[in-house]
Amino acid sequence: xxxxxxxxxxxxxxxxxxxxxxxxxxxxxxxxxxxxxxxxxxxxxxxxxxxxxxxxxxxxxxxxxxxxxxxxxxxxxxxxxxxxxxxxxxxxxxxxxxxxxxxxxxxxxxxxxxxxxxxxxxxxxxxxxxxxxxxxxxxxxxxxxxxxxxxxxxxxxxxxxxxxxxxxxxxxxxxxxxxxxxxxxxxxxxxxxxxxxxxx
Amino acid sequence: xxxxxxxxxxxxxxxxxxxxxxxxxxxxxxxxxxxxxxxxxxxxxxxxxxxxxxxxxxxxxxxxxxxxxxxxxxxxxxxxxxxxxxxxxxxxxxxxxxxxxxxxxxxxxxxxxxxxxxxxxxxxxxxxxxxxxxxxxxxxxxxxxxxxxxxxxxxxxxxxxxxxxxxxxxxxxxxxxxxxxxxxxxxxxxxxxxxxxxxx
Ligand SMILES: [Zn+2]
Ligand SMILES: [Zn+2]
Numbered sequence: 001x002x003x004x005x006x007x008x009x010x011x012x013x014x015x016x017x018x019x020x021x022x023x024x025x026x027x028x029x030x031x032x033x034x035x036x037x038x039x040x041x042x043x044x045x046x047x048x049x050x051x052x053x054x055x056x057x058x059x060x061x062x063x064x065x066x067x068x069x070x071x072x073x074x075x076x077x078x079x080x081x082x083x084x085x086x087x088x089x090x091x092x093x094x095x096x097x098x099x100x101x102x103x104x105x106x107x108x109x110x111x112x113x114x115x116x117x118x119x120x121x122x123x124x125x126x127x128x129x130x131x132x133x134x135x136x137x138x139x140x141x142x143x144x145x146x147x148x149x150x151x152x153x154x155x156x157x158x159x160x161x162x163x164x165x166x167x168x169x170x171x172x173x174x175x176x177x178x179x180x181x182x183x184x185x186x187x188x189x190x191x192x193x194x195x196x197x198x199x200x
Numbered sequence: 201x202x203x204x205x206x207x208x209x210x211x212x213x214x215x216x217x218x219x220x221x222x223x224x225x226x227x228x229x230x231x232x233x234x235x236x237x238x239x240x241x242x243x244x245x246x247x248x249x250x251x252x253x254x255x256x257x258x259x260x261x262x263x264x265x266x267x268x269x270x271x272x273x274x275x276x277x278x279x280x281x282x283x284x285x286x287x288x289x290x291x292x293x294x295x296x297x298x299x300x301x302x303x304x305x306x307x308x309x310x311x312x313x314x315x316x317x318x319x320x321x322x323x324x325x326x327x328x329x330x331x332x333x334x335x336x337x338x339x340x341x342x343x344x345x346x347x348x349x350x351x352x353x354x355x356x357x358x359x360x361x362x363x364x365x366x367x368x369x370x371x372x373x374x375x376x377x378x379x380x381x382x383x384x385x386x387x388x389x390x391x392x393x394x395x396x397x398x399x400x
Contacts, residue, residue: 003249003252003253003262003263003264004264005245005248005249005252005253005264006249006253006262006264008245008248008249009245009246009248009249011245012238012241012242012245012246013242013245015231015235015238015239015241015242016227016230016231016242017226017227017230018223018226023218025288025291026217026218026288026380027216027217028249029262029286029287029288030216030217031215031216031246031249031250032249032250032253032262033262033286033287035215036250038212038215039215039246039249039250040246040247040250041212041215042212042213042215042216042243042246043242043243043244043246043247043250044243045205045208045209045211045212045213046209046212046231046239046240046242046243046246047240047243048205048208048209049203049205049206049208049209049228049231049232049239050231050232050236050239050240050243052203052205053203053205053206053232062203062206062229062232062233063203064203064204064205064206086229086233087229087233088225088226088229091225180226
């Protein structure tokens with residue numbers, strides 16, 4: 001209102017998810033009135049994160065390394081691959097402690113009406129990874145939403161020719177729910193009772 | 201989880217008001233996955249704001265100038281001073297368009313149990329300003345909370361010896377409400393129907 005830089009700060013805070021103009025103004029005032037040092041630390045943390053964190057070249061999760069720690073972990077099962085829609089889903093599944101294989105992170109889900117096809121979500125790279133022969137089972141852990149289900153169905157078709165067991169997390173994930181918000185116990189159930197979708 | 205810098209970013213985002221660990225994680229992922237350029241702009245906006253925005257030396261609102269635009273505005277009534285708890289309240293009253301005097305922003309409200317007394321909220325500086333003789337009426341626009349009322353009562357006592365009319369915004373502000381969230385119409389009512397607290 002009285003300061004261009006204040007207005008710019010409010011506007012940029014609105015880039016954060018679920019932050020409207022009123023929240024953004026509160027955040028800006030809070031940073032300037034009560035957290036000036038913290039504000040500078042936040043700015044530095046954002047710059048450091050953007051500079052050093054990128055996608056793992058193997059699984060597309062976020063990492064500071066060329067290949068992420070999970071991909072490099074020789075104690076995890078290379079034959080078991082869990083396919084998710086976002087890095088947040090990797091966090092959620094890791095937090096549940098019920099999976100010891102590797103991951104592949106898509107860029108979201110298929111959404112033909114928005115022009116988001118297999119290429120855009122990174123399915124070619126997943127299929128290339130599957131064709132290398134090391135993976136024996138793919139667990140499709142896309143969200144239990146319409147788009148997540150459609151993406152899973154697409155992948156079942158796309159993998160038909162490969163000698164790979166394809167499963168889908170199933171029991172426990174509530175219909176319409178997004179994986180990121182499911183509790184650990186439910187995720188554990190979903191991973192334990194996964195359903196076989198094609199013939200083995 | 202896999203990245204120290206990611207964890208630091210999540211931790212620093214929690215400095216924002218009403219942001220818990222789950223929201224902070226969502227924000228961090230959103231910035232890194234979908235808003236990398238915006239994230240750098242946000243970091244820059246925070247740094248610019250902290251560097252250039254400070255308290256007005258006269259009224260303690262936030263400004264990029266030594267003395268803010270409202271204090272400098274010769275078309276506003278220097279004899280009428282509105283006392284508020286925070287810069288957000290200045291925004292709210294300005295937005296209501298029903299006040300053409302000047303402001304004085306306290307550092308919140310008196311809270312003796314938390315060790316926040318007159319000194320901490322900046323009352324000595326307000327009294328010094330009032331003693332200069334230019335101000336004919338003080339409108340106490342502290343929040344309609346217990347602490348805001350107590351702060352207003354304290355100010356009535358502290359100004360007893362001064363030849364100044366002291367009023368309190370009254371009608372329309374709901375009991376327990378915080379000024380920042382009151383709609384413009386209600387603020388207009390509160391300013392129009394202010395009550396005289398001492399004898400004129
Ligand atoms: Zn990886
Ligand atoms: Zn000022």
